[in-house]
Amino acid sequence: MKKFNFRKVLDGLTASSPGGSAGGGGAGGGSAHPGGTAGAAGTPREEIQETLTSDYFQICKTVRHGFPYLPTALAFDPVQKILAIGTRTGAIRILGRPGVDCYCQHESGAAVLQLQFLINEGALVSACADDTLHLWNLRQKRPAILHSLKFNRERITYCHLPFQSKWLYVGTERGNTHIVNIESFILSGYVIMWNKAIELSTKTHPGPVVHLSDSPRDEGKLLIGYENGTVVFWDLRSKRADLRAYYDEAIHSVAWHHEGKQFMCSHSDGSLTLWNLKSPNRPFQTTIPHGKIQRDGKKPESCKPILKVEYKTCKNSEPFVIFSGGLSYDKACRRPSLTIMHGKAITVLEMDHPIVDFLTLCETPYPNEFQEPYAVVVLLEKDLIVVDLTQSNFPIFENPYPIDIHESPVTCTEYFADCPPDLIPVLYSVGAKHKKQGYSNKEWPISGGAWNLGAQTYPEIIITGHADGSVKFWDASAITLQMLYKLKTSKVFEKQKSGEGKATAEIVEEDPFAVQMMYWCPESRIFCVAGVSAYVVVYRFSKHEVNTEIASLEVRLQYEVEDIITPEPEIIPQFPDASSQLPSLKSLSGSTNTVACEGMMKDSIPCLSVKTRPVRMPPGYQADLVIQLVWVDGEPPQQITSLAVNSAYGLVAFGNCNGLAVVDFMQKTVLLSMGTLELYGSSDPYQRQPRSPRKSKQFAADHVNGHCTSPTSQSCSSGKRLSSADVSKANRRGPGRPPFRKAQSAACMEISLPVTTEENRENSFSRSRSSSVSSIDRDSKEAITALYFMESFARKNDSAVSPCLWVGTGLGMVLILSLNLPASDDLRQSEPVMVSPSGTVLTLKGAVLTFACLDCTGTLIHPPYEVWRDPHSADDGEKTRKRKLVMHSPSSSQDMGEHQFAVICSEKQAKVFSLPSQTCLYVHNITETSFLLQADVVTLCNSVCLACFCANGHIMTLSLPSLRPLLDINYLPVTDMRIARTFCFSNEGQALYLSSPTEIQRLTYSQEMCDNLQDMLGDLFTPVETPEAQNRGFLKGLFGGSGQAFDREELFGEATAGKASRSLAQHIPGSGGIEGVRGAAGGVIGDLTRARIALDERGQKLGELDEKTASMMASAEAFSKHAHEVMLKYKDKKWYQF
Secondary structure, three states, X not given: OEEEEHHHHHHOOOOXXXXXXXXXXXXXXXXXXXXXXXXXXXXXXXEEEEOXXXXXXXXXXXXXXXXXOOEEEEEEEOOOOEEEEEEOOOEEEEEOOOOOEEEEEOOOOOOEEEEEEEOOOOEEEEEEOOOEEEEEEOOOOOOEEEEEEEEOOOOEEEEEOOOOOOEEEEEEOOOOEEEEEOOOOEEEEEEEOHHHHOOOOOOOOOOOEEEEEEOOOOOOEEEEEEOOOEEEEEEOOOOEEEEEEEOOOOEEEEEEOOOOOEEEEEEOOOOEEEEEOOEOOOOOEEEOOOOOOOOOOOOOOOEXXXXXXXXXXXXXXXXXXXXXXXXXXXXXXXXXXXXXXXOOEEEEEXXXXXXXXXXXXXXXXXXXXXXXXXXXXXXXXXXXXEEEOOOOOOOEOXXXXXXXXXXXXXXXXXXXEXXXXXXXXXXXXXXXXXXXXXXXXXXXXOOOOEOOOOOOOOOEEXXXXXXXXXXXXXXXXXXXXXXXXXXXXXXXXXOOOOOOHHHOOOOOOOOOOOEEEEEEEOOOOEEEEEEOOOEEEEEEEEOOOXXXXXXEEEEEEEOOOOOOOOOOOOOOOOOOOHHHHOOOOOEEEOOOOOOOOEOOEOOOOEOOOEOOXXXXXXXXXXXXXXXXXXXXXXXXXXXOOEEEEEXXXXXXXXXXXXXXXXXXXXXXXXXXXXXXXXXXXXXXXXXXXXXXXXXXXXXOOOEEOOEXXXXXXXXXXXXXXXXXXXXXXXXXXXXXXOOOOEOXXXXXXXXXXXXXXXXXXXXXXXXXXXXXXXHHHHOOXXXXXXXXXXXXXXXXXXXXXXXXXXXXXXXXXXXXXXXXXXXXXXXXXXXXXXXXXXXXXXXXXXXEEEEXXXXXXXXXOOOOEEOOOOOOOOOOOHHHHOOOEEOOOOOOHHHHHHOEEEEEEEOOEEEEXXXXXXXXEEEXXXXXXXXXXXXXXXXXXXXXXXXXXXXXXXXXXXXOOOOOEEEEEEOOOOOOHHHHHHOEEEOOOEEEEEEEOOEEEEEEEEHHHHHHHHHHOXXXXXXXXXXXXXXXXXXXXXXXXXXXXXXXXHHHOHHHHOEOOOOOEEEEEOOOHHHHXXXXXXXXXXXXXXXXXXXXXXXXXXXXXXXXXXXXXXXHHHHXXXXXXXXXXXXXXXXXXX
């Protein structure tokens, strides 16, 4: 454990900060060196013991939430009751009861074509687009591949695994059918060649195999469906076709009647044909369910293809025929539909998205029994729906999984681990009132697996902001995810009528309410949102419904063009050509008056209209104030790049590429609106001059590549109360552009901007801002990239802490603003708050990302906050109205008053300063060739560290205050701006990012959590007895075919069928089972896991041995019985009677 003596360190350093300059104007004199105070020997601040070492850190993915992105395949185990979904990116998601949610990935990344469970065996077969079959072991919490089989000469089109069989039928594009042993994953020498299956007289190729299934009546007969309309009923024993059926329309799918005498085909003309094995010459029934019947008695008109049909029988009612597609062509606008035919009733269920696949869930796994369907699982492109078939109106089940994360595209995320425990029940109670009605009252049918809470007990909340202006709060405790509460921020604004877009002041064409940035104080429950249309909404939490008007405030930002002199400071001249010279620069001023638009020039009008009438606000988050930036001289306002709130001070602060605004949301007034350049005063290290005389409350700005720069900002913001309002737009997409991405500079990775070209995408990663004088000469705009409210030392000679606002810019400059708050709480509502630059300037390389303060013991100081109280409580007495403020975290104010460490991290480096001396104690250059996207000071194991995510994919942690590297792992390359925009760290070693437009990936950088992860994950496989087959009865057994005596092993085994050609397919051993666990886990947990898997496998083999023994006994008894019957039959016959 390393110790650092700060007295000695400080004594050897000068008082001036390297690279930083400090201005005067401080109040009172104090010790420049905290370590130099008399009588300080033996105090805790002398030595800081850093408890975190590299042993505390390890990176691993924990769980993935959300809807599988680009789904392609679906499978269900009717005994284990678990569902598998395959995707175009080679992922598999396995879902069971809530909490059982497993993500696996094929290393090749090839799309999953088909999935097949080994029913009740704890295994899954996947067929991929690279013509490889994989066998997954599901008897471990992290499934792994046991075997793979790569086809070299043929392309896989369809697979079928009969129930309780170890032989997998594989159909190919050439029309051949191969057979694979599931246990060894070796190809059998038995092949059904296409030219043997069709008649010799047929001159054309039948096309790829689109269907394979064994007859429910006789397992020795295989039904093969070819794309061109040919169906072959193949006798596996005699190796010949029993019958062939031809239809002049292409086949998409085939389904059996459970008795095995009839089968149904779906075709490309929207027709269903029903065939009888006794008369295969033509179908005995042909229907086009959605075709219009012609008046002249001709065949109904063709419809869209029926892509899949299922034919399920019931003992006490008519069979169900369920299919997707088949709608009439004349209904072009009709949505994708699932049709359920039950007797004469036809029900069409319209879906919101195209249907990928569907499966009917039945009571029995045996194909030769009455199926008794009870539900249909419908996999859509962006949703998963389960329909209840047991009720006549076919209601859907309420989905317990968090698959609606992407209901509107996610634009930003926040993650709070170890937050106050009362928040989750409170948010759930206000959110539960909005539950939808009309769901099925039955239990969710996908109920397999097992899940326990595990050892992790602290509450976690994830907040997602969306393109439609909605904000969702999620309970993320114990690696699950459940929605608690949804807030619609667009409700504070008037709806924009269609067609008015160009005539109004909107600055984005689509998603004007998109959420761009969020700031949440869990203790005070203050929530603040910045939207893409340049507005900020402050919300307060209340358990009571209110009807009130929304208070609003307008803030003016303006940029004055060079060489144009403003004659009178009170009048803002209009420049008609300003837009051509500087298309996106503006200036901010504290003016709240609104000037009407004259002609085409938009001036002093906000982008959106706040509702002026009283608005009903339900319990939950209620808008307290809306702050909007306004148009200036025909120029739209710049988007907000940083945001911070502080409930104790009652202030909100936000900045953009022009400057900074501070608003008092208690008194609803603007305290400060100032250009970045003017915040420096005489302390500007570059001695830049404004380009023209300007009012004292105007902005300079920093502009990069024609877009606002915005760094990741987690700071609090201060501001006067202007008007209560609701959150509004945040999405900055241009028309037809992909969803969000972050701004164009390294400093701007928190804001999403449209990707226009590949070149822009390249630039957003390669270009980092420089702090050189030359770059400043070129462009005097400087974005506000980070804000942080804190009790701190504003000036070098301060002897005590006072309220401060730390401001970080895109050029690596750090400014401290002094906040002068009324002395008593009684005066807070009436006395003005004063905000003034302190003259302190510190510098870093690259745009500033985050701030934090540590006390003299190295403990993180929490910014002050107001304890939450209901603003609309029924008890409105004096006692209720008094604010309860928490000003300091655990360490005492006496210690805090003497000495602090300020931790500042930019996109290039981290620095630790000693306050109030402003001496730079430690510098760590994090990256030279890349830049940071996200940095946060987080707590872990009762200590504190700096966690960083770099654009080159590295995740790093640094010790505090000494900035020693503790972890540096190349985790994932930032291939998509979505990752950069949504990556966030939280306490206790937790982090997350949006891995696809529909999924949240959570990960941990804590060794302790990696070790305990195995106990937290759900079990996919639980021991369940396979239901017994129904007694078939004597007559059915006698006349129902010889299916039970069919021995696949004898027919397909090497002894009979021989070996398959080695060049046809290549066997690849997998890393699953015990081999996979060896590398994955060490110590006692790994040993226990290995022992458990070994026991599982031993139990499985013993079970199989029992089954084989029982089967042999049954065969012996049957042989003995048949031999006795033969002997009796021929006992009295002469030789010539045989």
